[in-house]
Amino acid sequence: MRRGVALVLVFVVTAVGCGPGSDDGVTRITVMVAGDPEEIDAYRAVVDTFDRSQEAVDAELLPFAERDDLILRLSTSIAGGQPPDLFLMNYRYYGQFAARGALEAVEPYLRDSAAFSSEEFFDTAMTPFEWDGEQMCLPQNVSSLVVYYNADLFEAAGVALPKDGWTWDDMVGAAEGLTRDDDGDGTTDVYGLGVDPEIIRIAPFVWSNGGTLVDDEASPTGFSFDARAVIAMQRFFDLRTVQGVTPTDEEAESEDLESRFINGGLAMLMESRRVVPTFRAIDAFAWDVAGLPSLGSPASILHSDAYCMTAGSDHKDAAWSFMEFALGPEGQRIASEAGRTVPSLRSVATSDAFLDPDALPSHAQVFLDQIPRLRAVPVISTWPEIEDTANGLLEEAFYGGGQAVEVAVELASQTRDQFARAEG
């Protein structure tokens, strides 16, 4: 018993006395990230390599399983006066922190950097991270929405594989040809397409059809779906209610789209680069990737995360030195090898680190071809709330047979206050 108490005391004393804050001349910085274990492993590899590459700065990773956890932690630590030095966040979510003045603009650091210049990054990824005319954060990836397809199912159904320049009608035709009930029991065994009814999934088709999402892209005051946008939205809803080529609400709840694709129950899946590490483990069928079909002009949506520095960081120079490494050629190459990211640095994106001919998907070039067509949703402080509200309405309409005209009106009405409170 006494030995147990002694061990516990030793633990506490050691913990308090030898924590990472102990002063030994090395500057310690904290980097917050969120992601699944494979993604975290990739970030850990970047951090470990950085730590080994020099002795002045010791970067420590603070990983979280979910983005919401990271946002909760970040908000609390900023309000409590002890923010991390750096964090990684999607452009749709960082506005709430920029609006509070909680971020340090990286623009001056970037201007003086010897490691890289802003021209070496894809503009498409840089622009959404500008706040009040300054480069606030620096992107580490430039992913987009694409179509993953099961090539074996296409071949078995005698349907032509998706190719660059295909249209919405091509996609619907293919999805109809691939949707089948093998045993005639009234239950669909293979669906042609899987797509989540979310605003970031519908937006590219609104843009592709020449429609507008919001009234002013730079300073939006509300959703503003014009006739072309409503047509695009209705065609999206028709996938479920008219063509029936996507799983029902119950089916999507009982087996998520990613699992259904892995199990061979889905011929096409609209997703970002996120699923590649999981799909690389598929050995039951051949799969590849294609760009989004168009409803007029080609368009897709940007998925990009950036490292942001907090205004409350006591070690901004050290934090910047980590950013230079993580976003430089070596850091991006390490992150890219995990398969989940499309590098934001042009030189790495066009190298074998990303376009490895031996790694799936075979047509990884599709992600780079999409870049000139990418557009971003508005970068405003209340966008996460707006997205939540919009997704609830869209899901209800998609599975419940809603009419796009009514949904557009309801979307504008229910998000008016959220837009009114926005900064950005």
Next chain:
Amino acid sequence: MGRQAIRDHRRSGLSTVGVLVVMAVFLTPIALAFLGSLRPVGTSPPTTIDLYPAGADLSNYGELVGRSSLRRETLNSLLVAAISVPAGTLVASWAGFAIARLPRRAALFLLGLTLVAAMIPVTALFVGRLVLFRLSGLTDTPVPLMAQALIGVSPLLVLLFAWSYFTIPREIYDLAREAGLGPFRTWWHVAMPMRIDAVGVAAAVAFMISWGNLLDPLLYVYDERWFTLPLGLASLAELPPTDQGLVLAAAVFAIAPVLVTAFVAHRFIYARRW
């Protein structure tokens, strides 16, 4: 057999059926989690109810044991529990005893305060607690994970002890005072031994709170080395659908100590004539 005996027999039968139904409700998910945990990593997720997965084995448990991060998180959770459970139970017991021995009006006032404390939304305390830990220089340590022991883990445990000590007849406290025992010795030699069952229940509840504490490590730990098991589980929950067997194995692994604790608490609950 008399009518009374028949009624007793029926009542006993109904009681057994009730217990079995309740057990089925609570044990079925655990049994399903265990069966699901036998599905090897890399296997396609089931499309229908699949009680016994093809290729079922215990490999996921081996994989868990091999994960150094999970071993460290488990050890951290055990160490945090080893400190916060006894310390928290002790503090709650002292607080409850103090409330029980105060004059009626003061006791009611403190009971009211404790009830109010129990009703404060935990989110309202996030920032204040972080500021407290920051000013104390404790954010790089695991101390914030054990800090709840200083308030008796939960106001509910304080209420449990207060109620428990209230039920000791006043004459016994009077006898202790006449024997020359001060408050601390009265608690140690008289009140606490008489309510050792409440100590057992409170310790079990404190363990379950500590073991399942996700928010404190999420909010207050700045060093990954001090992450605890709930954060490890949250991380594993993000694994792809093909690795769900591993996630369920981790869930079973985390539930096991709680089941043992619940069993121990059950013995204390039955020992007490509530």
